[in-house]
Each structure stands twice: as C-alpha cells, then as structure tokens.
Amino acid sequence: MSADLSRLLNAIGLLAIGTVLALALVDQVWFSDLPCGQCILQRAGFFAAGFGIALNVIFGPKPSHYGIAILGAMAGGAISLHQTLLHIVPGTGSYGNAVFGMHLYTWAFFAFALTIIGCAIMMLDDRQFARSAPMSARLRVLPLSALLLFMALVIANIFSTVALCGAGHCPDNPSDYIMLATSPV
Amino acid sequence: MMSLPFLFFACGLGAAWMQHRGVAMGFWFVGLVAMLVLFRVHVTEVLNIAL
Numbered sequence: 001m002s003a004d005l006s007r008l009l010n011a012i013g014l015l016a017i018g019t020v021l022a023l024a025l026v027d028q029v030w031f032s033d034l035p036c037g038q039c040i041l042q043r044a045g046f047f048a049a050g051f052g053i054a055l056n057v058i059f060g061p062k063p064s065h066y067g068i069a070i071l072g073a074m075a076g077g078a079i080s081l082h083q084t085l086l087h088i089v090p091g092t093g094s095y096g097n098a099v100f101g102m103h104l105y106t107w108a109f110f111a112f113a114l115t116i117i118g119c120a121i122m123m124l125d126d127r128q129f130a131r132s133a134p135m136s137a138r139l140r141v142l143p144l145s146a147l148l149l150f151m152a153l154v155i156a157n158i159f160s161t162v163a164l165c166g167a168g169h170c171p172d173n174p175s176d177y178i179m180l181a182t183s184p185v
Numbered sequence: 186m187m188s189l190p191f192l193f194f195a196c197g198l199g200a201a202w203m204q205h206r207g208v209a210m211g212f213w214f215v216g217l218v219a220m221l222v223l224f225r226v227h228v229t230e231v232l233n234i235a236l
Contacts, residue, residue: 041187041190064210075220075221
C-alpha cells in the first residue's frame with residue numbers, strides 16, 4: 001500500500017469517526033438527548049482516537065500515529081464498557097434513547113473496537129511507512145474535508161460541553177443546559 | 186472542566202495543522218490524561234439497584 005492510499009484510507013476512517021460524532025451532536029440538539037458525564041468522555045475518546053488518524057492524514061502514515069489512535073480508542077472503549085456494564089443487569093435502567101435496539105454507549109464500544117481492529121489491519125502493511133512524500137493535489141479533497149469536519153466537531157463539542165456543564169463537572173443525568181438556564185439550577 | 190479534553194485536542198489539531206508534530210502529540214497526551222482523570226471522577230457514580 002502506498003503512502004497516498006494509506007492517507008486516503010485514513011481520511012475515510014476520520015470521516016467515519018466524524019460522522020459518529022456528528023450524529024451524537026444531532027441526537028443531542030435535534031432530539032434533546034442530553035449527554036451524561038460519561039457520554040461526554042466517550043466523545044472525547046473518539047477525538048483521542050481520531051487524533052492519531054488525523055496525524056496520519058496530515059503528516060503521512062507512521063506507526064506512532066496508529067499507536068495514538070489505538071491508545072485513544074482503548075481509553076474511550078474502557079469508558080463505554082464501564083457504562084455498558086453499569087446497565088447490563090436487567091431492570092437497572094439505561095441512559096438515553098436506544099438506536100436499533102442498543103444504547104449509544106454500547107454502540108460506542110463497538111465503534112472503539114472497530115477503530116482498534118482497523119488500525120491493527122492498516123499497520124500490517126509496512127510499505128506505507130517507507131516514505132512520506134507530499135500528497136498529490138488531486139487526492140487532497142477528501143482528507144481536507146475529513147480534517148475540517150473533525151476540527152469543526154471538536155470546537156462544537158467545546159461550546160456544547162461548556163453550555164451543558166458550565167465550568168464544573170457534568171451532572172450524571174442532565175435535564176437542561178446549565179449556561180442557558182433562565183432560572184437558577 | 187469537562188471541556189478541557191476537547192480544548193487540548195483542539196489545540197493539538199491546530200498545532201498539527203501548522204506542522205508542529207511534537208507539540209500536537211504533547212497536546213494529545215495532556216488531553217488523554219485530562220480525559221482519564223475526569224473518568225476517575227465519574228467512575229465512582231454508583232448504580233442504584235435493589236437485589
């Protein structure tokens with residue numbers, strides 16, 4: 001696999017992570033499904049994992065970038081697994097709306113696992129690490145779009161989290177945006 | 186407080202965009218540590234079940 005092809009595949013991976021984060025934001029804004037503290041940390045986990053993939057897109061593929069993505073996905077996966085286990089006993093309730101029969105934290109765990117598997121598969125081909133030449137101009141549109149989406153989402157999440165939680169910790173079961181509340185909470 | 190990991194990751198992405206790879210990786214590491222520390226705070230949330 002050439003470095004250019006690897007960058008393209010990484011851009012597709014980054015776009016997939018961006019889509020997951022964008023859908024979470026749509027769920028929050030459109031369906032008023034406010035994220036709990038651990039849900040927000042899982043979003044941060046997606047950014048931690050996507051960061052390594054973004055580095056692959058910007059600087060070219062390197063094993064250290066894949067390492068960053070795997071470590072970020074492991075951290076995020078641990079958080080989503082913890083939240084899944086919190087609610088795994090029947091009758092112990094759940095958090096948020098179910099999507100296709102599973103809650104978002106369960107889907108998040110599968111997404112983190114897929115990220116780790118994807119990075120491991122990508123690392124199997126050593127030829128991508130041989131050289132890191134500048135990307136040819138005709139291949140730049142998709143990586144640039146994926147990067148811009150990823151950057152826009154991280155900025156959107158900063159504002160969203162500050163609006164939801166203020167300067168402190170997020171409530172376990174938020175009912176409103178703390179910073180936007182008209183009456184004292 | 187909870188927005189800190191996002192802030193560090195955003196700074197890291199900005200540094201990467203400006204071709205500062207080492208700085209970007211530093212911001213990523215600080216963001217990951219912040220995320221795990223915040224998880225340590227939230228992991229103690231108890232499950233209210235009656236067995």
